[in-house]
Amino acid sequence: MTVHKMSVLVLDAAEPIELAEFYAGLLAAEVRIGSDPDFVEVCGQHGVHLAMRRDHGYAPPSWPRPEDSQQAHLRILVARGDMDEAEREAIGLGARPVSAKDNNGPRDERLYTDPAGHSFSLAVSPDAAGGVGL
Numbered sequence: 001m002t003v004h005k006m007s008v009l010v011l012d013a014a015e016p017i018e019l020a021e022f023y024a025g026l027l028a029a030e031v032r033i034g035s036d037p038d039f040v041e042v043c044g045q046h047g048v049h050l051a052m053r054r055d056h057g058y059a060p061p062s063w064p065r066p067e068d069s070q071q072a073h074l075r076i077l078v079a080r081g082d083m084d085e086a087e088r089e090a091i092g093l094g095a096r097p098v099s100a101k102d103n104n105g106p107r108d109e110r111l112y113t114d115p116a117g118h119s120f121s122l123a124v125s126p127d128a129a130g131g132v133g134l
Contacts, residue, residue, distance in 0.1 A: 011118050014055065019040075028045070030042070098113060
């Protein structure tokens with residue numbers, strides 16, 4: 001028998017509600033605050049499920065500096081023609097560019113940090129039709 005499981009990526013942050021609001025805005029999702037305000041979920045359409053956990057000693061990762069390895073990052077897929085608009089949305093919500101080059105090709109990927117310093121990328125969907133399967 002296989003036990004049903006679900007995975008959730010949890011990001012540590014000093015201010016979990018504020019970070020959850022950033023990702024909810026970026027991913028068109030909603031913030032869910034349960035009985036523990038130190039653990040906040042972001043839930044949305046198409047399988048979006050993240051959580052933020054308060055870490056009182058939180059220090060943002062220093063990636064992409066070579067002396068620190070990147071442990072993980074979020075890769076957010078967008079349709080080929082939507083990259084520039086997705087970038088404007090992310091920056092408008094508080095993202096900071098790490099790599100601002102404009103690739104404009106099948107491997108177009110742009111790197112950012114969220115307001116708490118976690119790295120994420122916007123990338124053109126590998127879907128041959130140019131959509132993100134949403």
